[in-house]
Amino acid sequence: MSTLASDLVIELENKPGALAKVATAISDAGVNIAAATCMGNGHTAELHILVPHSEPVYRALANTHGPSVTREREVVVVQAQDRPGELAELTTKVSDAGVNLDLVYVATNSRVVLGSENIDTLKQVLDGFSL
Secondary structure, three states: OEEEEEEEEEEEEOOOOHHHHHHHHHHHOOOOOOEEEEEEEOOEEEEEEEEOOOHHHHHHHHHHOOOOEEEEEEEEEEEOOOOOOHHHHHHHHHHHOOOOOOEEEEEHHHEEEEEOOOHHHHHHHHOOOOO
């Protein structure tokens, strides 16, 4: 089964404690982060988080007077099995439909997060996904 969610990108200073401050603010707002990935070099890092609703995150970060959401996009979340070949089969199904993926990461509970400029077609292709 696939669902839609929000992938938020938050630009952080690349220094000790920056991620902890953001994670604490979001947690204090009662928002569960279903997935996160953070990459950076130099002075900044990009934190991608998966949340069901973005509004509480915007408010939480505004209250910290620190980092803010720099981008938000709708993504498709698919329940996958934790087994060899699952990602290959999933992405083959997407590519066979002519959809280009520009974002992929794994969330808690063996869920796969996928993004594309063609989100509506991606959702259709993955609706009812099961292998």
